[in-house]
Structure formats: C-alpha cells, structure tokens
Amino acid sequence: MKKRVAVLISGRGSNLQALLDAEQNAYEVALVVSNIPNAAGLDRAREAGVEAIALDHKRYGQNREAFERDLDALLVQRNIEIVALAGFMRVLTPYFVRAWQGRLLNIHPSLLPKLPGTKTHERALAAGESEHGCTVHLVVDEVDAGEILGQARMPILPGDTPQTLAERVLTLEHELYPRCLAEYAQTL
Numbered sequence: 001m002k003k004r005v006a007v008l009i010s011g012r013g014s015n016l017q018a019l020l021d022a023e024q025n026a027y028e029v030a031l032v033v034s035n036i037p038n039a040a041g042l043d044r045a046r047e048a049g050v051e052a053i054a055l056d057h058k059r060y061g062q063n064r065e066a067f068e069r070d071l072d073a074l075l076v077q078r079n080i081e082i083v084a085l086a087g088f089m090r091v092l093t094p095y096f097v098r099a100w101q102g103r104l105l106n107i108h109p110s111l112l113p114k115l116p117g118t119k120t121h122e123r124a125l126a127a128g129e130s131e132h133g134c135t136v137h138l139v140v141d142e143v144d145a146g147e148i149l150g151q152a153r154m155p156i157l158p159g160d161t162p163q164t165l166a167e168r169v170l171t172l173e174h175e176l177y178p179r180c181l182a183e184y185a186q187t188l
Ligand code: GAR
Pocket: 009, 010, 011, 012, 013, 014, 015, 016, 041, 086, 087, 088, 089, 107, 108, 109, 117, 170, 173
C-alpha cells in the first residue's frame, strides 16, 4: 500500500514538485499544507490534483501550539501517515515533533551535522568548505539534528557564490528527497 504523505511548505515548492513528479509505488502526496497563504507551491499541488490548504500561522499570534494542534487535526483527518517538510520555514514545537516522531522528515540544504540553521550556502563559503550538499533526516526536538536518511554531496568550485551553490544543491535535493522518502516509506 502506498503511504499517504502530507508535504508542508512555505514557498516556491520545487521540492514538492520533485516529490509529486517522482511518485511511484511507495508513497502518494495526499495533502499539501502551507503556513504562507499565497505560497506558489499551493498552485503546484492543485495543478497535480492534490488537495492544497493554507493554514496561516499569523492567525494564531504567538501561540505555536494552537497552530500545530489545528495542523495535526488536519493531518489526522486526512489519514496522513508521513509528513515531509519541504521548505517549511517554521520551527515545530516538541508537541508536534513528538506526535509525528519517526514519521516526520525534512530536507536541509547542507551536509548535516555541518551547518544547521539558515543561510547555509553563505556559511559554507565563509567557512572555506571544499564540499557542500543536502541532507534528508528525521525531525527531532533539536533543530536539524535527527537521524540522517540520506545525503547528496558536491564540490565547491572556485568562483562559486551563494546563488550558484543554491542552484546546484537544489538540483541534488530534487533527486535525493523522493528517493529517501520512497525508501523510508517502505520501511514503515
Ligand atoms: C530548499 O533548499 C530546502 O532545502 C530549504 O528551503 C528550500 C525550499 O525550496 N529548506 C530549509 O532551509 C529548511 N530549514 P523549495 O520551496 O523550492 O522546495
């Protein structure tokens, strides 16, 4: 049976597109939720015939857990089995992380455990790294720290800028995420 996956996004949704395009026997994207109402990725989902819902975190003010309770209720209602974060730019609280423990994946644009957090391409250059890449991992309470499910790496070249790194890493992400999600889905 294909696992029912919800993809959580905040923006353009190119990883969501890769997950949609690569769907095979292991998983189906059954729901897309964005915390940003006009995220371009919502249109990608609708074009693929997938239910797409905006859940605007701003409506919840400082109450992160109230936002997550509504999100969790939505996921449960749609019989979601795996949640894949794909450019979802909200840190999740232990409440949500524990509720989905072992079924919550993220893609991060660095070779974890190097460079957790934001601005990874700038920081890879500033640190004089010779290689860079992306990581798919399980989400735990600590940000960008869960079990690593897969990585893709590439050399940093002379003349690289944060922009050129971002473009090349993104190409790697689009291959890595569907592969790791499919492999992981088969283990559940
Ligand atoms: C991707 O590079 C993803 O790795 C990164 O945001 C981008 C989303 O692009 N995620 C993070 O930085 C999470 N901390 P997309 O919306 O086109 O998939």
